[in-house]
Amino acid sequence: MASPLDMADERRLERLSAMLRRRGVVLPAFDIYGGVSGLIDYGPVGAAIRRRLTQKWVDHWLSHGDIVEIDSPTITPESVLIASGHVGEFNDLMTECKGCGSVFRADHLVEHLHPNADSLDSDSIDNLLGSEVKCPSCSESVWTPAQPMNLMFSTRIGAMSTGRTAYMRPETAQGMFMLYPALYRHFRQKLPFGAIQTGKGYRNEISPRQGMIRLREFNMAELEYFIDPEYPPAADLNRRTEIVTLVPDPDGPYAGDSRMGFGAALDAGIVRHPTVAWFLARTWDFLVEVGINPAKIRFRQHASTEMAHYAADCWDCEIHGEHGWIECVGIANRTCHDLESHEAHSSAKGLRAWRQFAEPRSQTLDRLAPNGAVIGPTFKAESDAVVSALEALTDLPDSLPFELTLADGKTVTIVEGMVERRTETTNVSGEWFTPHVIEPAFGIDRIIWHVLDHAYEEAEKEGEDYTFLRLVEGISSVDCVVLPLFDKDGMPELAREITGAINALPGARAEMDSSKSIGRRYARADEIGVPWALTVDHTSLEDGSVTIRRRDDQVQVRAFVEEILIRLSNETMQEFF
């Protein structure tokens, strides 16, 4: 399917990558030792862009008011990742065809021979493989022994043999779950609330490809938003005007692309959860704010078959670029999976929230109250078990005596006098439940790649090739360059002074460039996306004014440095034009 989006110049990717290397944006890591596939460096320009984009992401969510930032270790004990399901999920058994060398997931090859192939151990799988499974590529049926292929980097905590097994975290999310009790206290025991974390994640990919898209160590930014599933928070999405592309579940009733607003998608039932719909919209806001082309964003719903082990519903936000449509954000309704699992596996008992009823509910309960004075002497060592069994009874017997089944399966006879039938009325003011979690997970490197891709524009200027990086203000590595028109007559001194004054503003960044002709310096700044250029000329020496050049149309206006400093501290200079 050839859309206009797919018809890009095939060499553009190479030229863009070359520019990113040449100008110190993104480079291969450990290059002087031959490089390591799947690991990259952000150079001086790229690291500044990454920091600013990440900061915008943090600010974006913190502005909600019920979301806080946390920070957790990247080294994670194995027990945490067993509970989360990652250890099991990451240990797919792989086998290799001895005929042609193709590698397959062993459980997929024997699916038709066993109803529960993914639960088999390696010996059972080897037996099944040995019988009659043919290689899908070459039809041989000789297989290497199945081996677990763990996509997590493992390590040990503690140097000696007694150390605990640990992994480099494959996602930041577990950190938020570990801190759930602290977050619940922080927010005064009231849902909804959320926690964000940015940082590195690690996956030992078999075959990293596509530059910054599939990395072995990558920058993630995740939000875990804890909600009461019975009262899911929602914003009014019908005020929003943007029309977006949705690609609903291909196996569901809405299969096929559609264009609509977020509110309409929720109303139509395409997006199934109001909080998920709200986060789809907020994800859109962020991406557009940092310079992603809105026409190259779409939201794709996972088919139930590709859903992650923990998710009940999942949308990918995909961005189109030189590598096609790439998943850059995953928005998943993880339900109560993580908190329940950690409560079951760990010593924690309080991974819950309290739901206060609007009115205390009066509960009438029929029970057989045990009479310890009779039960004790009668059942002696088994008394406790008898009392527990009586308390657990839901269907009370119509009459005594009756046979009571204990937890261990034994049966005892309860006779008159051992129990007293009572009807008790209690007031229940609320209940404990496990919150559900909505998780937007952002791949920062992938987003940065697409920001660069969408900003990169190859133009022509007076017959020569000319490139712009049309980064939005606040994302570029510096806000402006300061250029002395000539490298003499006091211009460099004044330029240095202005650069210093801008850098003294909180958050503002300027660089000075005085080498080579003025046109070349503008071109250098345009190429890495600096939005503003301040030029110090002879007039500047007389009255302290400079020219401001706007990257996107090369229009220049003259202004005084004091005004510029005021505008820059308000994060834009657009008002000058």
Place this chain on the structure above:
RNA sequence: GCGUCCGUGGUGUAGGGGUAGCACAAGAGGUUUCCAACCUCUUAGCCCGGGUUCAAAUCCCGGCGGACGCACCA
């Protein structure tokens, strides 16, 4: 992980058993009254390791890295 192709200054390329060229970029100086100008000079390269050979950037083997395809991508 398998297969095909590939790896030369910062970038893009030429060469292909005997002194590694070019363009752009970069640095110094000159010139220049706002958009990759010009002049002079300079810096800087054969991915790594082994083999063959009098001699290897070149041929062979292995590794690393890249592109594409297959597989994988929770």
